[in-house]
Amino acid sequence: MxxxxxxxxxxxxxxxxxxxxxxxxxxxxxxxxxxxxxxxxxxxxxxxxxxxxxxxxxxxxxxxxxxxxxxxxxxxxxxxxxxxxxxxxxxxxxxxxxxxxxxxxxxxxxxxxxxxxxxISQIPLIKLSLKKTQKILTLVASGEDITPEFFQQSGADLADCVICEIGSLESFAPIRWGKTKLDNQRLTDDLVATVKQQLAENPAIGAVLLECSDLPPYACAIQQATGLAVFDFITLxxxxxxxxxxxxxxxxx
The missing domain is CATH 3.40.50.1860 (Rossmann fold)
Incomplete structure (x- = not known):
């Protein structure tokens, strides 16, 4: 071309x-x-x-x-x-x-x-920016479909990540199941709370990746609450x- x-x-x-x-x-x-x-x-x-x-x-x-x-x-x-x-x-x-x-x-x-x-094709580059002992908190829409083979398709290593499914959040249901009414503030609060809980349970987390293409609207709130670099589809x-x-x-x- x-x-x-x-x-x-x-x-x-x-x-x-x-x-x-x-x-x-x-x-x-x-x-x-x-x-x-x-x-x-x-x-x-x-x-x-x-x-x-x-x-x-x-x-x-x-x-x-x-x-x-x-x-x-x-x-x-x-x-x-x-x-x-x-x-x-x-x-x-x-x-x-x-x-x-x-x-x-x-x-x-x-x-x-x-x-x-x-x-998730950003994972190798994100991992490069972190200490060897640090992990990438990865919020995904469907945890049961996350496998090492799936990650490998995008050049990523599942072992570099802490996987957190958000598809089961009630506030995410309008997106997950195709409804027309979304409580945006509730979803924002739930995502921030979820990330904070993950950080408390996993001190090795050094960055956040939002797998889902519906999650970038919440990247700013997550960053403001955690101070971490947040990667998503829009950064890609x-x-x-x-x-x-x-x-x-x-x-x-």
């Missing part, structure tokens, strides 16, 4: 550019999202106002439990979604659920652009975006 499509100033518009022939342009990040109905607050990966740049969604339709389990029958639909996003000119593809990580390698082998389907997506849309620097010296 020819990346001459980045225009930096008005003078650039006068040049000759070869760019992908697509119905629309300017979407660097493509997001594969499951068709789920529930309140999606700013900060949620499925809320486009979360981002300071345009994103392009491709919706897949299957039960979220199939994604949690990495069911083989949904693989082709996920691959097709990735191919469609690539054909529309995105420069990188991410998932809107950490459990898309089941399909990280097969999708990366299928397309010719960077693929980061799960927030912003990092990927800056890599695939590099910009020139202006200033003086």
């Amino acid at each position: 020819d990346w001459k499509g980045t225009l930096n100033n008005q003078q650039d518009l006068q040049g000759i550019h070869q760019v992908p022939a697509t119905p629309f342009a300017g979407y660097a990040i493509g997001i594969i999202a499951v068709d789920l109905k529930y309140p999606k607050l700013p900060g949620n990966v499925a809320n486009a106002t979360t981002f300071s740049f345009p994103v392009l969604y491709e919706v897949v339709e299957f039960e979220i439990e199939q994604l949690f389990a990495g069911a083989g029958e949904i693989e082709e639909q996920i691959i097709a979604a990735a191919k469609k996003l690539e054909s529309r000119g995105v420069r990188a593809i991410v998932g809107a659920c950490g459990y898309f990580g089941h399909f990280q390698q097969v999708v990366a082998d299928t397309v010719d652009i960077p693929v980061f389907l799960s927030s 997506i912003n990092w990927v975006y800056t890599a695939v849309v590099q910009r020139p620097y202006y200033g003086h010296f």
Whole structure:
């Protein structure tokens, strides 16, 4: 793909550019999202106002439990979604659920652009920042589907983490089961309390990772309550975006 499509100033518009022939342009990040109905607050990966740049969604339709389990029958639909996003000119593809990580390698082998389907792909880098004895508290939506093999698909080591399931929280139920009414303050309080309890029980925790794409709206509250670095899908997506849309620097010296 020819990346001459980045225009930096008005003078650039006068040049000759070869760019992908697509119905629309300017979407660097493509997001594969499951068709789920529930309140999606700013900060949620499925809320486009979360981002300071345009994103392009491709919706897949299957039960979220199939994604949690990495069911083989949904693989082709996920691959097709990735191919469609690539054909529309995105420069990188991410998932809107950490459990898309089941399909990280097969999708990366299928397309010719960077693929980061799960927030847990950040674990090796987070671990590098910590003491050897420290762990990463990882909040997940479905604890029963967390296995070493699942983590390995995203280049992560389960042994580096303390896993905490939040999918069973009553305040998380509207997200987990697709309801239209969400008590946001209650969920915020429950998540903060959960993290504080984990820290009290596990002094070795040195950072927090939010696996679920619905949890970034609560990252700030968790950080304010703990003082720890909090990583999530948005830290991942912003990092990927800056890599695939590099910009020139202006200033003086």
